[in-house]
Amino acid sequence: MSVLLDGDPVAGRVTEERPHVQRPVRPRRVGEARRPPTRARVVAGRRRAPVPACAPRKVAPRWPWLAALGIAVALVVTGLGVFAQGMAEPVPEQTATVTVGAGQSLWDVAHEYAPGADADAVVARIEQLNNLTDAVVVPGLPLTVPVDAPAGS
DSSP states (O other): OOOOOOBOTTTOOBOOOOOOOOOOOOOOOTTOOOOOTTSOOOOTTOOOOOOOOOSOOOOOOOHHHHHHHHHHHHHHHHHHHHHHHHHSBOOOSOEEEEEOOTTOOHHHHHHHHOTTBOHHHHHHHHHHHHTOSSSOOOTTOEEEEEOOOOTTO
16 A cells, blocks of 8 residues: 655655635725726825826818819919910911812811911811811812911012
8 A cells, every 4th residue: 555645755755734824805895896806906095197198189181282282283284285275376367269189188188288287276167167067078179278378478
């Protein structure tokens, strides 16, 4: 038969168990809330550290910047459009009557007789002068066309 004793492994001595000393439990006071044992007890005279302001951070509104940027872009685009219109030469005032050749369109006539002017504006002016409703023309048709003035006159 073998007996197991709780002993010191080195010396083989038996140690006495100390009896568990039970501390007295502080009685709860009236109105005191129960707290978990890991939470510190609030001691009279000590206050908690102040908590930093938890209010949300005020973000500066971005819409005025976006509106200003939109207005600036609109002004730049408008200015470039006005500048580009000033660069195109106007439709010539002087006109001549010409006959449309086979296979020619109003665009070809506009490029031939007013090469320095905007072709769209010249075609619109040809349609206005000849009361045309579409850009299709018949070969041999006489048309009144704006022409550039010769350099010598």
